[in-house]
Amino acid sequence: MKKTTLLQKIINAPYLLWSALFIIAPMIMVIYYAFTDSAGNPTFDNIMQIGDYASTFMLSISYGAVATVICLIIAYPFAYFLAQSGVSFQRMSVMLVMLPMWMSFLIRTYSWLTILGESGVLNRIFGLVGLGPFHMLNTGAAVILGMVYNYLPYMILPIYTVMAKMDNSLVEAAQDLGSSKLHCLRRVIIPLSVPGIASGITMVFVPSVSTFYITQKLGGGQITLIGDVIEAQFQSAYNYNLGAALSLVLMVMILICLGVLNYFTDSDDDGGVVI
């Protein structure tokens, strides 16, 4: 192996350089802009202003959390049933779950306007049975629906992957030993699927918390989440420094949330591995 060390260095160099320039340097830029003013002088003003946005941060986290929980509630039984289906049905279904992810999420989100609007498809259906019209757009519920709709596949796929790989003999063993279906689910299946749940939660929570398009379209400007505030700093208010400070705080908050999640799922995971 010694002969190849120089070769290895040459192989490693482009990527190391690239990641220093375009992964680490941008992170440093966020910190730099967060702690300077528009003239480039060091200041804590931006960070001090964060307090004004505390309620927006809290609102974003609660919206993200609600959307994540709803995704989990919908996705878990779906993944469970799917993993028990026939092989060809499984393969087709996985592709059908993935297909929407490959299409412009902007238009998919926008077309909910056609469904939920005052004169939209749903209200027309309600009208046929003499109900409504209901005011559904531009509400918090519509924003949550948009998040659930967009990120549901990210919850289904990792949970399904874990379920499909699960050793069925463990479930059978539990049943042979007299465990009821519910008991078996609680003590065997759910603990074994924790890694899938954890990555599903991460993949739904992070984009939900930081979204801005969904709130703009389905919230109609009624609901402002932190993503909207950050986007505005860069695309209309042009206060890059405040935007950088907000991003920095968002990043740290998400890291803390993920850290808490990892802490809990890791300990559970160990319990599952013991079997």
Place this chain on the structure above:
Amino acid sequence: MSKTSPAAKIYMALVFVFLYAPMAVMTVFSFNGSESTYVFSGFSLQWYERLFSDRATMDALKNTVILAVVSAVVSTVMGTLAAVGINAMKNKYAKTSVMTVTNIPMMNPEIVTGISMMLLFVFAGALLNRKNVLGFGTILIAHVSFQLPYIILSVLPKLRQMDIRVYEAAQDLGCHPVKAFMKVVFPIILPGIAAGAIMAFTLSLDDFIISYFTNGPDFQTLPIHIFSMTKKRVKPDMYALSTLIFAAMFVLLILMNIAQAKSDKRQKSK
């Protein structure tokens, strides 16, 4: 199939209805006779005709494909080399720190990745005294950067599974390391490279958030174009566009499904 109850089937069907309701609605309204996306008034193909005669949309489509191809090629080559390099790293500490850095773009919210890149470009532009730095170059750099982790993470497992002795044997038998790599290692890790490249390509096609912060006025991609269109009241031509994308992806999926089923059969008959 036998194990799933009727209730389970209904449940799965409902989830699919939820996932595909917007697609159904946009397909129907793309054939609308009028300009409305709320009231359906007769069948017409006018929005498809308008779509193809719309220069801005067609330019954006072209840009999107160019960007996706170029960025996927660059990131696949660099990412594969990086995976090989990381895999061969002896120093545990260096290895974990490189992997941590690699994971940053995947852990970060896209909006943060996008603005951090934008800040870097703006900062570099100010240093070089250039205005309007944002353009094809910056969006290309951004796309390659967010694709790299996916390539690395899809090639690394293949390298780990590989028996390093095959590579050493080739060298013992007189192969130059580079030739040994091309003849022995490359074919083994090719499935990982291909999977990563496809992933990179599709991620680039569909990316909106990171492109939104790193693109310039001269180089608009389709998602950016769609974004500016949905700022106004959307006409059914955007629905027509999505219907076409949907149809193309659907056909691609079915083909992939058939191919996979065939290769599964072949493996079984072996």
